[in-house]
Amino acid sequence: MSKTPILCNIGINNTEFGDNVTIIQPVNIYGCQLADNVRIGPFVEIQKHCVIGTGTRVQSHSFICEYVTIGRDCFIGHGVMFANDMFRDGSPDPDPNNWGRITIGDGVSIGSGATILAVEICAGAVIGAGSVVTRSITRKGVYAGNPARLLRLL
Amino acid sequence: MSKTPILCNIGINNTEFGDNVTIIQPVNIYGCQLADNVRIGPFVEIQKHCVIGTGTRVQSHSFICEYVTIGRDCFIGHGVMFANDMFRDGSPDPDPNNWGRITIGDGVSIGSGATILAVEICAGAVIGAGSVVTRSITRKGVYAGNPARLLRLL
């Protein structure tokens, strides 16, 4: 016999905004900071403990997990997925203290459909569309593939 | 001259729920079964003839196609896409009898951004974020890449 599910709804909650932040709804954004001139596309989820820097754009369909810090003037394409739990013991780790912290430098461009695992990406790097970034990127360049590899320095 | 389109709306229809199922709307869920303690994130679509086992979590942005059976205590990450029509004759097959049936065992963890083609994934397996699973996985281990390959046994 079917029971009644618990229905909740997305929204924008407990979030700190700078000047001139634009959000195209529907989105699910909670517990984070969006600096001046940030622009967020539709169908986006941004979880708590995230900081999005001045002038950065997050395009439609992207998901930003907890503890992601993104710099200024970045471009996060459409359908970009961030992940910080590496399933080290073979399943999701319930302790947030064990999750990676992801830091994206200023002026980083991430192509649509990319997946970003717990890493640092240095300022000015370019990640090709559809790439899977599995390691920290510390030299400014263009990276692509699964796993993402350096194509050329910038 | 522009005509008027036929506009439909997503919803939750013809679905059987166990106890304590939580759903974050908006979602499009129809003709399936969600067992006790299942949790579904926003921007998710689950099609008919799917069964989601007790305690399993389906995160935001994921799409579960028809005829997918998922076991207990699984974690389906964000933006995971299931597909069961292999386009064998060079285009979508209109006959559902020809589509694959996908079976995911108990305790499987699938990373965000993964794509799962018609296969079996055995209990306890881990699929890395951004992977594309093109064959059945029958040994418990960690798999990643496009196509996904065994990284290590668990």
Next chain:
Amino acid sequence: MSKTPILCNIGINNTEFGDNVTIIQPVNIYGCQLADNVRIGPFVEIQKHCVIGTGTRVQSHSFICEYVTIGRDCFIGHGVMFANDMFRDGSPDPDPNNWGRITIGDGVSIGSGATILAVEICAGAVIGAGSVVTRSITRKGVYAGNPARLLRLL
């Protein structure tokens, strides 16, 4: 001190429809043309200057960027991302004149989770789920992988 963000909402605007177009909302569609019998799934965004041909289906969670022309009777799977700005100078190019134009021929099938960079895909081609298409496809065949390669001619 937190400011008030500018909240906008998705919708269907400035779009030209043929006969019998079906759209499952919520979607964000603007400035494009949808021909007869087109069917659009939920959580889809289609940007301006796009043309979707007769009988083509665009499944849930897909994003079609500006300047994409899709032929007749195509199948665009779930979570397919199109991208036409190649970040040639290391960041998004603000000038649309420099973006690629993407042309998809008649009867093309694109699997779920694929990423399509600025290219031509010839009539009747099949793109496997999860593939990343980085070059033009000019011979009818089945292509898969990241980057997508020819598996077999059709």
